[in-house]
Amino acid sequence: MLRNKFYITTPIYYSNSEPHIGTVYTTVVADTFARFYRLKDYDVFFLTGLDEHGQKLARTAQEKGYSPQEYVDMMAQKFIDTWKKIGITNDDFIRTTQKRHEEVVQKVFQKLYEEGYLYKGTYAGWYCTPCETFFQKEELNEGNCPQCGRPVEWLEEETYYFKLSEFAEPLLKYIEEHPEFVYPESRRNEVISFIKKGLKDISATRTTVKWGIPVPFDPKHTVYVWFDALVNYISALGYLSNDQSKFERYWPADVHLIGKDILRFHAIIWPAILMALRIPLPKTVLAHGFWTIKGGKISKSKGNRIDPHELIGTYGVDALRYFLLREVSLGLDGEYSDEAFHRRYHSDLANDLGNLLNRVLTVAEKYTEGKVPEPKEFRDEDNLLIKKTEEVAQKVDEAMANFNPANALGHIWEVIQEANKYIDQQAPWNLASSGDKDRLNTVIYTLLETLRRISILISAFLPNTALEIQRQLGYKDIQLAWDLIKDVSIPIGQKLNKEKILFPRVERKEEKEVEEKNEEPKISIEEFKKVDLRVAKVISARKVENSDKLLLLEIDLGEEKRQIVAGIAEFYKPEEIVGREIIVVYNLQPAKIRGYESQGMLLAAKDSKGRLAILTPEKEVDPGSKVS
Ligand code: ME8
Numbered sequence: 168m169l170r171n172k173f174y175i176t177t178p179i180y181y182s183n184s185e186p187h188i189g190t191v192y193t194t195v196v197a198d199t200f201a202r203f204y205r206l207k208d209y210d211v212f213f214l215t216g217l218d219e220h221g222q223k224l225a226r227t228a229q230e231k232g233y234s235p236q237e238y239v240d241m242m243a244q245k246f247i248d249t250w251k252k253i254g255i256t257n258d259d260f261i262r263t264t265q266k267r268h269e270e271v272v273q274k275v276f277q278k279l280y281e282e283g284y285l286y287k288g289t290y291a292g293w294y295c296t297p298c299e300t301f302f303q304k305e306e307l308n309e310g311n312c313p314q315c316g317r318p319v320e321w322l323e324e325e326t327y328y329f330k331l332s333e334f335a336e337p338l339l340k341y342i343e344e345h346p347e348f349v350y351p352e353s354r355r356n357e358v359i360s361f362i363k364k365g366l367k368d369i370s371a372t373r374t375t376v377k378w379g380i381p382v383p384f385d386p387k388h389t390v391y392v393w394f395d396a397l398v399n400y401i402s403a404l405g406y407l408s409n410d411q412s413k414f415e416r417y418w419p420a421d422v423h424l425i426g427k428d429i430l431r432f433h434a435i436i437w438p439a440i441l442m443a444l445r446i447p448l449p450k451t452v453l454a455h456g457f458w459t460i461k462g463g464k465i466s467k468s469k470g471n472r473i474d475p476h477e478l479i480g481t482y483g484v485d486a487l488r489y490f491l492l493r494e495v496s497l498g499l500d501g502e503y504s505d506e507a508f509h510r511r512y513h514s515d516l517a518n519d520l521g522n523l524l525n526r527v528l529t530v531a532e533k534y535t536e537g538k539v540p541e542p543k544e545f546r547d548e549d550n551l552l553i554k555k556t557e558e559v560a561q562k563v564d565e566a567m568a569n570f571n572p573a574n575a576l577g578h579i580w581e582v583i584q585e586a587n588k589y590i591d592q593q594a595p596w597n598l599a600s601s602g603d604k605d606r607l608n609t610v611i612y613t614l615l616e617t618l619r620r621i622s623i624l625i626s627a628f629l630p631n632t633a634l635e636i637q638r639q640l641g642y643k644d645i646q647l648a649w650d651l652i653k654d655v656s657i658p659i660g661q662k663l664n665k666e667k668i669l670f671p672r673v674e675r676k677e678e679k680e681v682e683e684k685n686e687e688p689k690i691s692i693e694e695f696k697k698v699d700l701r702v703a704k705v706i707s708a709r710k711v712e713n714s715d716k717l718l719l720l721e722i723d724l725g726e727e728k729r730q731i732v733a734g735i736a737e738f739y740k741p742e743e744i745v746g747r748e749i750i751v752v753y754n755l756q757p758a759k760i761r762g763y764e765s766q767g768m769l770l771a772a773k774d775s776k777g778r779l780a781i782l783t784p785e786k787e788v789d790p791g792s793k794v795s
Pocket residue numbers: 177178179180181182188189190192193218396397398399424425426427428429456457458459465
């Protein structure tokens with residue numbers, strides 16, 4: 168039987184700026200989908216590449232003292248190297264200066280001309296070179312480009328127009344009949360309302376730009392760079408070439424993944440071209456949001472460009488992938504900050520996942536000679552944990568079908584957190600000291616098997632970590648396939664291979680600098696005001712299993728109850744603290760501590776003699792009162 172196919176593309180990026188966090192984002196997301204469907208045994212074709220023609224490119228090359236071809240060759244290498252470093256698994260890399268692409272563009276053009284979709288005229292209007300986009304006066308924003316805000320140039324030249332206007336009706340009909348064609352829905356609505364305003368024919372050739380593909384029937388024209396670029400999605404598959412087998416196998420694309428900035432080209436112009444060629448439209452144009460820094464666009468000129476290579480150097484490839492995939496839901500804009508990156512790294516990767524592997528392998532090393540033990544009788548709690556991985560696999564599947572990798576990761580983290588809780592609750596160290604060998608073996612086996620399953624669940628998102636977990640679980644031949652989540656289990660007796668810690672702690676640059684200067688950083692009153700301190704009443708308290716230091720407190724904050732984990736067990740007995748009023752940091756990012764979520768932090772003072780005192784209000788006030 169023929170396997171299901173999955174064809175996913177990224178935009179072909181302009182090669183006049185190096186890969187940056189935005190282009191890395193799109194490429195990582197596409198790679199994750201490609202890996203995910205490969206894991207599920209789809210026949211995947213994943214395409215990325217470069218947009219190498221156009222006025223902007225020619226100008227940049229000239230400014231830098233290169234010929235356009237020398238320049239694009241040099242830049243292509245930078246992209247190829249970066250994608251390799253990030254582990255991007257594209258099946259092809261299309262460059263619009265390749266002969267295979269240029270030939271298809273010319274054939275497409277010829278065909279459209281012969282069928283009457285192109286006609287000669289004169290273009291008179293404005294052009295934004297950085298965006299390579301034509302604008303009419305009424306579209307400008309105070310005389311500048313409505314997209315990037317930069318000055319536009321006046322153009323008046325002979326051109327071949329493409330009859331876009333003819334496609335307004337068929338496009339609307341198509342979009343209405345295919346709700347999955349543009350995703351998310353907000354973008355679909357944007358496209359519909361744009362088409363409803365009426366579509367004008369668009370200029371499809373230039374006479375003043377030499378760095379482009381010559382129009383076959385009138386070579387003083389070159390093909391407009393966007394028209395040239397869009398065709399990459401079919402030229403890479405050999406459309407209209409001697410060998411069309413890939414085109415027949417993979418077209419139509421399942422997903423054109425793009426940023427919201429280039430939605431109209433993909434959801435209006437490109438489908439109109441395809442309709443004119445009488446070939447099916449892509450199944451989904453998936454437009455993601457934009458990363459911003461301090462609310463603004465990420466740009467080199469503003470000096471706030473984030474260097475993906477630097478992040479990889481400090482935190483590793485998988486941390487970068489994880490942050491991009493998890494921090495925002497696909498489709499929404501995302502705010503990048505070093506703090507958020509650092510926080511995700513430590514809480515989710517180091518504390519949750521890294522710790523889990525380390526704890527499990529440590530107990531296995533200590534109590535089962537570093538081997539997978541033979542389980543005896545599984546109890547409900549063991550089955551529950553193992554079964555949870557299967558439920559999560561189902562949810563991950565759904566989340567990916569709904570284009571929501573952040574959600575998929577959220578589900579996977581539920582299992583990771585459950586597993587951490589399971590260790591605390593089962594307390595293998597107690598089973599060892601009480602000599603309950605059968606139970607101990609069953610618990611350790613359950614944890615190892617859960618980790619094996621987790622390695623498959625994460626492998627499309629964090630491919631290097633998945634491999635590392637399997638290696639540490641003792642696999643010589645890596646076993647990563649979706650069906651293996653439930654169909655096999657970890658071999659009894661397999662020698663484990665505890666090695667390096669996943670996601671070791673990283674000091675943030677700023678923290679380091681402060682330390683080096685050896686002085687307390689000063690904060691402004693505004694910064695201090697960000698800390699929301701409140702009075703809370705302790706409702707209950709108990710020791711956290713297997714910890715001498717931690718108490719788990721349930722607290723009343725007036726309108727809500729929360730739990731916090733506090734490192735005060737050496738100083739206060741649970742019964743001493745119940746009923747007391749304490750001060751807590753209310754708006755602290757929740758953190759997982761020993762498998763428990765701590766939803767705030769209690770304030771206490773410690774002196775040099777090691778005495779610790781909890782801060783309490785001087786007289787009773789209502790729980791929830793603000794401290795200022
Ligand atoms: O538009 N956040 O190329 P391009 C998220 N050559 N994604 C971002 C981003 C950000 N801040 N900045 C850029 C072109 N991107 C054309 C495409 S396709 C036939 C031709 C990503 O180099 C996002 O995917 O300007 C956006 O759509 C793309 O880079 C634009 O890349």
